[in-house]
Amino acid sequence: MQGFIVSLVIFTSIFAIFGLGLNLQWGFTGLINFGHVAFMAVGAYATVLLSLNGVPLILAALVGGGLAALLGLLIGLSTLRLRADYLAIVTIGVSEMVRLVALNEEWLTRGSFGIQRFPLPLANFSPTLLTRLVMILLVAGVVALGYWRLWKWLRQQVKQAPQSVLTRASLAALGYLTSLSLLLYGGGVAARQLKAANVLPPWLLGVGLLGGLAAIIGLYVWLAQRMSSKMSGWSTGLLLVFTGVLALLGFWILGYALSAIYNYDSNPSKTGLMVISVLLVALTYWGLERLVNSPWGRILKAIREDEEVAKALGKNVFWYKLQSLMLGGLIAGIAGALYAWQLTTVYPDNFQPLVTFNGWTIVVLGGAGSNAGTLLGSAIFWAYQTVTRFILGDIVPLDDARLGAFRIMVIGLLLMVLMIWRPQGILGRKEELTLGR
Amino acid sequence: MVDNAPLDGKGEKVAARIQSMDETLPSVASTPAPAPSLLVAQGLCKSFGGIRAVENASIEVRPGSITGLIGPNGAGKTTLFNLLSNFIRADTGTVVFDGEPIQHLPPHQIAQQGLVRTFQVARVLSRLSVMENMLLAAQRQTGENFWNVWLKPRQSAREERQQREYASEILESVGLTPMAQAYAGALSGGQRKLLEIARAMMVRPKLILLDEPAAGVNPTLINQICEHIQYWNREGMTFLIIEHNMDVIMSLCDRVWVLAEGRNLATGTPAEVQRDPQVLEAYLGQ
Numbered sequence: 001m002q003g004f005i006v007s008l009v010i011f012t013s014i015f016a017i018f019g020l021g022l023n024l025q026w027g028f029t030g031l032i033n034f035g036h037v038a039f040m041a042v043g044a045y046a047t048v049l050l051s052l053n054g055v056p057l058i059l060a061a062l063v064g065g066g067l068a069a070l071l072g073l074l075i076g077l078s079t080l081r082l083r084a085d086y087l088a089i090v091t092i093g094v095s096e097m098v099r100l101v102a103l104n105e106e107w108l109t110r111g112s113f114g115i116q117r118f119p120l121p122l123a124n125f126s127p128t129l130l131t132r133l134v135m136i137l138l139v140a141g142v143v144a145l146g147y148w149r150l151w152k153w154l155r156q157q158v159k160q161a162p163q164s165v166l167t168r169a170s171l172a173a174l175g176y177l178t179s180l181s182l183l184l185y186g187g188g189v190a191a192r193q194l195k196a197a198n199v200l201p202p203w204l205l206g207v208g209l210l211g212g213l214a215a216i217i218g219l220y221v222w223l224a225q226r227m228s229s230k231m232s233g234w235s236t237g238l239l240l241v242f243t244g245v246l247a248l249l250g251f252w253i254l255g256y257a258l259s260a261i262y263n264y265d266s267n268p269s270k271t272g273l274m275v276i277s278v279l280l281v282a283l284t285y286w287g288l289e290r291l292v293n294s295p296w297g298r299i300l301k302a303i304r305e306d307e308e309v310a311k312a313l314g315k316n317v318f319w320y321k322l323q324s325l326m327l328g329g330l331i332a333g334i335a336g337a338l339y340a341w342q343l344t345t346v347y348p349d350n351f352q353p354l355v356t357f358n359g360w361t362i363v364v365l366g367g368a369g370s371n372a373g374t375l376l377g378s379a380i381f382w383a384y385q386t387v388t389r390f391i392l393g394d395i396v397p398l399d400d401a402r403l404g405a406f407r408i409m410v411i412g413l414l415l416m417v418l419m420i421w422r423p424q425g426i427l428g429r430k431e432e433l434t435l436g437r
Numbered sequence: 438m439v440d441n442a443p444l445d446g447k448g449e450k451v452a453a454r455i456q457s458m459d460e461t462l463p464s465v466a467s468t469p470a471p472a473p474s475l476l477v478a479q480g481l482c483k484s485f486g487g488i489r490a491v492e493n494a495s496i497e498v499r500p501g502s503i504t505g506l507i508g509p510n511g512a513g514k515t516t517l518f519n520l521l522s523n524f525i526r527a528d529t530g531t532v533v534f535d536g537e538p539i540q541h542l543p544p545h546q547i548a549q550q551g552l553v554r555t556f557q558v559a560r561v562l563s564r565l566s567v568m569e570n571m572l573l574a575a576q577r578q579t580g581e582n583f584w585n586v587w588l589k590p591r592q593s594a595r596e597e598r599q600q601r602e603y604a605s606e607i608l609e610s611v612g613l614t615p616m617a618q619a620y621a622g623a624l625s626g627g628q629r630k631l632l633e634i635a636r637a638m639m640v641r642p643k644l645i646l647l648d649e650p651a652a653g654v655n656p657t658l659i660n661q662i663c664e665h666i667q668y669w670n671r672e673g674m675t676f677l678i679i680e681h682n683m684d685v686i687m688s689l690c691d692r693v694w695v696l697a698e699g700r701n702l703a704t705g706t707p708a709e710v711q712r713d714p715q716v717l718e719a720y721l722g723q
Contacts, residue, residue, distance in 0.1 A: 295572070295580035295593065298565070302573050305562035312522065312556070313574045313640060314548030315581075323583060369564075 003267055005256040006274050007342075008386055013277035014338045016378035018355075019362040020284050020371060021331030026360075027368035028292055029324040030304030032088040035075075035095030036359050039068040039329040041351035043336025045102060045109060048118045048346050057121050061337035068333025071098075072326040080321045095353060103348040114347035121341060122272025127264055135261050135275050142282040143254055147247065149372075154243060161233045169237025172227065177241055180220055187212055191395040202397035209396060221421055246379075273341050280338070281375070284331060288371050300324055301369075354408075361411060365418065367425025376426060384411065473536070475500040475644055475675055476552070481520050481530035483513075490516045491527075492699040496677075498644060503666065503676045505690035505707070507683075509719055513699040514679045515557055518646050522554040523547055535643060549576060551643035557652065557679075559629035563622025567613060567632060570621045571604035572597070574639035600639075607635045611665060627658040634662065638669065647678045651685050663689055687711070695719070 018040060025031045046064035051057050071094075079090045102109045109115065127135065158166060191209055194200055200208075227234045257278075260271050291297050299320050302310040307317045340346050362381050366373025388407045398406055418425070476498040483491045491513040498504045508514050519525040521532055523544050532540040534552050542550070562570050578600070579585045580593030608614050611631045616624060624632060630650060637645045650666070651659045663685060666676055680686050686693060686707060693710045695702040697719040703710055710716055 291583075291586055294586040295578045295597065296583055296586050298569055298573050299581060301565055301569075302562050305564055306560050308524070308556070309560050309562060310573070311524070311544045312548055312554050313636070314545050314553070314576055315573075316543075316545050327583075 002256050002260050003270065005253055006260050006270050008382060009253065009257055010274050010277050010342050012378050012382040013281045014335050014342060015358065015362055015381065016281050016375050017284050018332055018335040018359050019374040019378050020288055021328040021335065022359045023363045023368065023371060023374045024288060025324055025328040027363060028297065028304060029300045029321060030084065031321060031325060032084050033091045034088045034356060035091030036332055037351045037353065037355040038095035038098040039071060039332035040336035040339060040355065041098050041102060042071050043068045043333025044340035044346055047337035048115050048340050051119045057119060061334060064337045065330045065333035068336065069326040069330040072329030073322065076322040076325045080318060092353060095356060099348050099351050112348060114345050116345045120269040120344065121276060123269040125268055125272055132261055132264050136258050139257060139261065139275060139278055142278055150243065150247065157239060158236060161236050165233040166237060169231060169233040170240050172231060172234065173237040173241040176223065183216055188391060188395050195395060195397055205397045217417060221417060277338055280334065285371055285375065361415060364415065364425055367428025370427045373425055373427030474498060476534050478521060478532045479530060481517065482528045483516060483520055483525060484528060489699055491520060494696060494699060494701055496694050498675060498677050500675055501673060502691045503670050503678065503689050505686045505693040506677060506679045506696060507686055507693060508696035512696045514696055515648060517696065518554060518648055518679065522552065522646065548640065553637045553640045553642040554646040555633045555637055555648055557648040559633045561621035561624065561629050561632055563620060565621055566618050567621050568604060568617045570632060570636055571608065571639050572600055574636045575600045576640055604639060607638055611635050627654045630654055630662065634665065644675045644677065647676060649679055649681065651680055651682045659685065
């Protein structure tokens with residue numbers, strides 16, 4: 001369990017970083033990048049190949065990020081004068097090109113055989129108790145900072161509503177969420193028994209499951225809409241309960257993570273990678289928050305809104321778009337290095353366009369233009385991935401290959417529900433949708 | 438709140454700051470009579486395929502003036518604006534601004550030189566607040582450089598405070614203070630026009646090109662916009678205005694250029710132009 005949680009934290013962190021890069025390009029600058037995985041691939045391959053040739057790991061990862069930024073520069077120089085939709089097409093083409101080059105240039109990348117047994121960070125590191133305590137403090141400090149910010153934000157959200165309304169709404173939201181999870185859980189258990197008993201033909205069970213799921217989602221979306229019009233403070237209450245549950249879950253995971261660091265030697269490479277990834281997420285988030293709230297970030301947002309205006313006000317639009325593309329690329333390149341270390345093998349197939357779209361799912365889920373939203377999006381995405389990987393197989397009457405497709409399908413379905421119910425994403429701002437151009 | 442924004446002490450402070458903070462601003466009052474022109478465009482041509490949108494057009498703007506540019510629909514006025522600000526590159530012709538040729542410069546550099554334009558349909562940055570719209574327009578901000586965000590945080594924070602103060606003064610003078618923290622996309626059409634002009638002022642330019650500032654705006658607000666333009670002009674700002682509303686042109690402009698079918702038709706004082714038979718023909722189609 002502990003190793004599993006560690007792995008989950010690493011994946012979440014890597015895709016949070018990956019998503020943050022995309023969010024800078026799309027959420028803040030308005031560049032439609034459908035080839036974000038290309039940066040990741042370049043970062044991963046560069047890091048791995050360099051470190052196999054004896055380059056120190058930190059340097060290799062930095063060069064990997066730098067090369068990814070260079071790719072951003074090349075894409076930008078050749079395409080940024082195009083309009084948004086053309087950029088989308090070019091970037092998806094570039095990402096496939098990078099993957100195919102990796103597949104075919106076997107002298108460099110060993111093609112589809114992939115690269116294995118490359119150096120991993122902190123793999124032979126055996127920290128003393130003091131070092132481990134420092135690491136624990138670092139990770140706990142980052143998480144504490146995160147919680148503090150969450151607390152401040154929550155208090156701001158709650159400030160307007162009076163206590164009694166809030167309590168009532170929170171209780172209602174608690175009931176809503178509890179009954180929803182109980183229903184889903186009960187349905188899952190029932191379906192598992194049915195599948196195990198093997199009395200129903202698979203198609204009937206499948207149809208029944210799908211129907212049940214659709215009915216539950218429909219009912220609860222309807223309920224939520226009804227409540228939000230009937231009950232004052234409903235959305236605040238829901239938010240409160242939801243973040244409360246998330247915060248508790250976070251504590252639970254933090255416990256595992258910290259105990260993993262304490263028992264560092266039981267799985268050195270993964271635990272070390274977890275510490276590195278968590279610190280890098282914090283660093284990236286902090287840096288980007290600072291950037292997007294600076295005059296530099298204001299120019300990016302202006303470009304997102306209307307580049308002609310930015311030009312008319314004396315801003316070098318092309319150069320800023322280039323910077324955004326390069327910085328996003330650098331961030332994704334670093335994520336690529338982490339990704340390679342986490343997978344411990346690098347195949348061209350790791351960099352399918354699907355990875356880009358997972359990144360998009362994360363950004364859209366959390367709310368484009370919100371860095372905190374991207375972090376949340378990544379957490380939700382990986383929670384979903386994990387939960388479904390372990391539970392779905394027992395419930396759904398499908399073989400493994402189809403199950404993978406089914407999971408992606410359900411993500412699509414959830415995104416659709418989200419777009420209907422909350423098109424701005426979870427942490428996006430509603431009022432931004434209703435503005436005239 | 439917009440309809441009765443008086444030009445009170447706040448506005449004067451803005452103007453005083455404009456003069457004191459930008460030494461390069463041509464000081465109109467002290468310049469002797471034959472002032473060198475601020476903007477001279479000569480022989481501008483632009484064709485779109487077979488259509489000659491602007492053909493051998495010239496225009497001249499004296500510092501400290503309000504110059505009008507009129508002409509029937511499709512005369513090429515907006516295209517001429519686009520050529521001056523280089524949003525569209527001219528086929529031939531020269532544009533000299535403040536003594537330097539600018540026809541080869543990209544649009545953002547032209548704005549940095551102090552020639553700022555507005556758009557016919559007011560374009561605000563919807564998902565930025567009104568204040569952010571204003572702050573964006575300030576030139577040479579330290580924090581606009583990627584490295585300075587990290588290396589000079591104090592300096593950029595200090596500048597940001599100064600710009601914010603200056604922006605609040607301009608917003609106050611056009612009566613948009615209550616909306617400062619609102620999204621610009623939530624403004625009404627008239628307020629957007631005001632914001633666009635205020636934002637242009639924030640650049641601290643030498644010349645503002647206004648493309649139909651009174652289009653689609655109610656009469657009260659038109660008067661208000663005119664008052665602001667006149668006010669800023671008295672404080673030394675130069676304007677070049679495209680406008681269809683003849684009252685606006687007559688009351689504001691020192692000099693008017695008339696464009697028809699992409700060519701210069703006439704130029705002179707508003708009164709002269711109004712009597713010109715060619716102009717009447719172009720407008721009324723006699």
